[in-house]
Amino acid sequence: MAVPDSPTANSLGRLPIPIWAGPGVFITVALAVLVFFWWFLSSPAAGPENQALQEKTLREQLAPVGKMLVTKAGAQVNTANVSVDGEAVYQSACAVCHATGIAGAPQLGDQDLWRGRVAAGPQALYGNAINGFQGATGIMPPRGGNAALGEAQVRAAVDYMLAALE
Numbered sequence: 202m203a204v205p206d207s208p209t210a211n212s213l214g215r216l217p218i219p220i221w222a223g224p225g226v227f228i229t230v231a232l233a234v235l236v237f238f239w240w241f242l243s244s245p246a247a248g249p250e251n252q253a254l255q256e257k258t259l260r261e262q263l264a265p266v267g268k269m270l271v272t273k274a275g276a277q278v279n280t281a282n283v284s285v286d287g288e289a290v291y292q293s294a295c296a297v298c299h300a301t302g303i304a305g306a307p308q309l310g311d312q313d314l315w316r317g318r319v320a321a322g323p324q325a326l327y328g329n330a331i332n333g334f335q336g337a338t339g340i341m342p343p344r345g346g347n348a349a350l351g352e353a354q355v356r357a358a359v360d361y362m363l364a365a366l367e
């Protein structure tokens with residue numbers, strides 16, 4: 202019995218391809234391209250209008266760094282109501298002389314060189330460190346020669362130096 206011709210089979214006997222296959226593939230590809238461009242254009246990296254946004258984001262990310270620097274600079278001029286890191290002041294302004302005992306400076310932690318000075322009391326040491334003085338061994342410049350230091354900072358550095366004797 203002869204097989205009746207399928208309505209979609211052609212006379213050459215190839216696999217039947219439905220009539221909508223061509224437009225279907227075309228529409229699918231067109232949609233894929235559209236979706237890709239939509240995604241591309243809406244992604245934050247593209248488009249000149251997003252440059253401002255990018256800069257803003259960058260500025261926000263850098264902001265903590267800027268704030269930190271401002272605080273540090275502010276601490277240099279603000280003499281009161283700041284908790285001062287005496288060791289940091291010592292390292293930056295005093296260690297140049299007091300770490301090695303250069304120019305007759307009493308060396309950090311040297312009990313013998315500090316005994317007589319400590320006996321005068323901390324207030325005398327604060328005053329001499331802030332105002333400077335000329336003693337038997339050399340010249341201690343006011344605030345270690347760093348006029349930008351606040352009194353609280355010099356006192357904190359002295360405290361640090363006294364603590365090193367214990």
Ligand code: HEC
Binds near residue numbers: 330340342345
């Ligand atoms: C240029 C070097 C130099 C620097 C910088 C320096 N000092 Fe001195 N300091 C000296 C000398 C020298 C003496 C000893 C002077 C003397 O007794 O003849 C001295 C002595 C002192 C004394 C003992 C004061 C006393 O009454 O005996 C203190 C406290 C002191 N310095 C604190 C500081 C602090 C705090 C700093 C940093 C802010 C500092 N110094 C930075 C050279 C320096």
